[in-house]
Amino acid sequence: MSTETQTAFRDALVAHGLLIPMGVDGLYGRSGVFEDVVERFDALITQWGKDDGAEVMRFPPALNRRHFEKSEYLNSFPQLAGTIHSFEGNERDHQTLLQKLHDGEDWTGMQRPTDVVLTPAACYPVYPTIAARGVLPERGRVVDVYSTCFRHEPSLDPARMQLFRMREYVRIGTPNQVMSFRRSWLERGKLLMESLGVPVAIDLANDPFFGRAGRMLAANQRDQGLKFELLIPITSAEKPTACLSFNYHQDHFGLLWDIRTADGELAHTACVGFGMERVALALFRHHGFDPADWPQAVRAVLWG
Numbered sequence: 001m002s003t004e005t006q007t008a009f010r011d012a013l014v015a016h017g018l019l020i021p022m023g024v025d026g027l028y029g030r031s032g033v034f035e036d037v038v039e040r041f042d043a044l045i046t047q048w049g050k051d052d053g054a055e056v057m058r059f060p061p062a063l064n065r066r067h068f069e070k071s072e073y074l075n076s077f078p079q080l081a082g083t084i085h086s087f088e089g090n091e092r093d094h095q096t097l098l099q100k101l102h103d104g105e106d107w108t109g110m111q112r113p114t115d116v117v118l119t120p121a122a123c124y125p126v127y128p129t130i131a132a133r134g135v136l137p138e139r140g141r142v143v144d145v146y147s148t149c150f151r152h153e154p155s156l157d158p159a160r161m162q163l164f165r166m167r168e169y170v171r172i173g174t175p176n177q178v179m180s181f182r183r184s185w186l187e188r189g190k191l192l193m194e195s196l197g198v199p200v201a202i203d204l205a206n207d208p209f210f211g212r213a214g215r216m217l218a219a220n221q222r223d224q225g226l227k228f229e230l231l232i233p234i235t236s237a238e239k240p241t242a243c244l245s246f247n248y249h250q251d252h253f254g255l256l257w258d259i260r261t262a263d264g265e266l267a268h269t270a271c272v273g274f275g276m277e278r279v280a281l282a283l284f285r286h287h288g289f290d291p292a293d294w295p296q297a298v299r300a301v302l303w304g
Ligand code: AMP
Pocket: 121, 151, 153, 159, 160, 161, 162, 164, 166, 229, 242, 243, 244, 245, 273, 274, 275, 276, 277, 278
């Protein structure tokens, strides 16, 4: 993927006031116009999901560190995780911190980890929450979450942010319930995005598992068809960007959190995730920087 195309698109987004640079790659403010697109797309997702009767849960963009540790995220993606540290010292330590800051030395060693970790994917707080309720009802559960997520992957590509928003529907239940949920969302996700007049393709995918062992995990994930992505060209025609993800975790989270179905079996889980900034960027890429000039059919879908 050419970095020139990425920076050219990023510069254009900034020039049109849609993204507000903050001096760190992958960290941006957004304009009212950008946010309006995100909000309308959020409402569109709700519309396409309304028959599932999902339970809405909104969490802050952080997890209980104990829950994070138990999630095994560090086994797979240590390179992406972000933890929150804070100062807990006395007045003398404070003076040391200020001295280091003044001398341009590393002052962050004066901080200690808190009980709070940044959320890497919107569905993470759902599993311990559902587990705490005990055995699943017969019909399983569908949960609707929306969170800012952090991943330490600084990039010149405006579609690869360090803090971005992810809306998700999470299905927890029997293998059949979970598989049919994912099948249905693969179809719905495609139709939903096609209604926005952007070119879409669905493809098998894998997560960026860390290290040599990670290559094995990624190959397994592909072989078993556990992850699909809906791709839209944003900064490259050859390498389109994943804007929606369809994940089947099998009994991974069921086992970690001991979530049981009504029959006492380990629960399976799946989620469909919508990358809100990426979808907005795809719309700006294909329809132009001013939504007032977008095709009438697309405007009708979003703004009715
Ligand atoms: P994943 O859990 O990696 O499948 O991510 C779910 C969705 O979040 C993806 O389909 C993307 O649309 C979006 N996403 C993932 N990583 C980023 C990122 N670094 N910047 C913006 N959006 C992202």
